[in-house]
Amino acid sequence: MKIKLSVSSSRYSEIQKELQDRGIEIDDEADLILSERDGYLSTIKVRNRATGEYVMVSTEDIIFVETFGHKVVVHAGETTYLASERLYQLCGLLNPEKFLRISNSVLIATDKVKKIQPTLSMKYILTMSDGNNVNVTRSYYNLFRDYYKI
Amino acid sequence: MVSIFVFIMPAIFALLLLIVTVAVYFFIYKRNINKALNDRDSVKRRMPPPYKVLIGAASVIIILTILFISVVRVNSGNNGGGLEDKYFAASYSFNVYQPDEMTGYLSAYSIEENVGYKKYVEDIGDVRVTYFMSEENYDVYHPGFIAYVEYVGTKDVLNYGYWGNFLTPDGTNICGRGAAGSDVEDYFVVVGSTSIECTFQLDMYYYDSEAKGEEIEDGAASSETIKLILDPTNEE
Numbered sequence: 001m002k003i004k005l006s007v008s009s010s011r012y013s014e015i016q017k018e019l020q021d022r023g024i025e026i027d028d029e030a031d032l033i034l035s036e037r038d039g040y041l042s043t044i045k046v047r048n049r050a051t052g053e054y055v056m057v058s059t060e061d062i063i064f065v066e067t068f069g070h071k072v073v074v075h076a077g078e079t080t081y082l083a084s085e086r087l088y089q090l091c092g093l094l095n096p097e098k099f100l101r102i103s104n105s106v107l108i109a110t111d112k113v114k115k116i117q118p119t120l121s122m123k124y125i126l127t128m129s130d131g132n133n134v135n136v137t138r139s140y141y142n143l144f145r146d147y148y149k150i
Numbered sequence: 151m152v153s154i155f156v157f158i159m160p161a162i163f164a165l166l167l168l169i170v171t172v173a174v175y176f177f178i179y180k181r182n183i184n185k186a187l188n189d190r191d192s193v194k195r196r197m198p199p200p201y202k203v204l205i206g207a208a209s210v211i212i213i214l215t216i217l218f219i220s221v222v223r224v225n226s227g228n229n230g231g232g233l234e235d236k237y238f239a240a241s242y243s244f245n246v247y248q249p250d251e252m253t254g255y256l257s258a259y260s261i262e263e264n265v266g267y268k269k270y271v272e273d274i275g276d277v278r279v280t281y282f283m284s285e286e287n288y289d290v291y292h293p294g295f296i297a298y299v300e301y302v303g304t305k306d307v308l309n310y311g312y313w314g315n316f317l318t319p320d321g322t323n324i325c326g327r328g329a330a331g332s333d334v335e336d337y338f339v340v341v342g343s344t345s346i347e348c349t350f351q352l353d354m355y356y357y358d359s360e361a362k363g364e365e366i367e368d369g370a371a372s373s374e375t376i377k378l379i380l381d382p383t384n385e386e
Binding site: 113115116117118119120121122141145148149150 | 172204
């Protein structure tokens with residue numbers, strides 16, 4: 001059996017040992033995820049889109065995450081990465097006080113929003129700190145307003 | 151007919167007002183939310199989103215515009231059933247005189263002939279109308295028409311009544327008035343004038359008794375109508 005561990009770094013080693021002693025293999029590509037209650041990731045394992053190299057990216061560096069078909073693209077600084085988790089899984093793994101879902105395909109770091117452009121419809125256009133624009137869609141419009149109290 | 155401007159001008163104004171209102175609100179709202187971006191913890195009054203303001207402002211402005219146009223239409227209707235503006239700006243007048251009232255400048259006019267006027271005679275039922283139409287352009291000093299109305303019927307009529315109306319060329323009423331009860335004499339004289347091309351319709355009533363009805367035509371032993379085509383510019 002293979003399990004991916006999604007726990008805080010302080011408990012990672014302890015839990016990893018317990019599971020391995022019981023014959024459970026730890027694999028970051030596994031479909032089953034064991035996560036900690038109220039425990040949010042501080043880093044995530046992603047693959048560099050350009051080089052294909054696997055790296056650990058701090059969640060503090062993430063600007064936003066978007067999906068293209070089956071691909072989940074993580075924008076962190078000037079580099080883009082591919083994540084193995086689905087977007088809805090990342091929503092559960094990342095701290096909701098720092099990350100907010102703004103559409104069916106985009107998750108943003110709330111402190112990385114540079115500018116908000118309102119429209120005459122139920123939509124906002126956000127300019128992120130790396131210059132990319134993302135849209136808050138109708139379904140997430142009120143959620144976004146409540147979060148930022150606007 | 152109510153001027154087309156009654157509809158177009160308020161609509162244009164309403165649209166401009168809506169655009170300006172929404173644009174100003176949009177600018178203020180954008181500034182407000184970007185301020186909130188950097189200061190989420192402070193307590194502030196939340197502004198409604200622009201789409202709600204657009205819907206609300208558009209609704210209010212549309213309702214006010216419809217009310218405004220309705221009021222203008224009602225007033226135009228009360229002023230003559232949709233007359234064009236030029237008829238409101240024109241002048242109309244006529245007076246009715248007994249023969250012994252044709253004094254002063256009126257004494258210059260005669261049932262026989264009048265210089266500068268073309269003479270017409272029409273026998274209509276029991277009434278003969280000898281009328282004179284000015285051959286000059288309209289001016290404030292000379293009447294546009296003078297009509298001598300004689301009863302030539304066989305009934306013993308005692309007094310007469312009249313109703314004079316100015317009408318547009320297509321028959322829409324502009325203004326009018328009437329009276330009844332004066333004694334029948336050789337004739338009565340209608341002297342009138344207008345500054346715009348129109349028709350003067352004179353309804354003439356003769357009564358053989360003193361009895362009066364509610365309407366001017368009630369009890370009339372004889373009633374006839376004549377229409378005079380008035381053209382103050384005297385174009386051919």
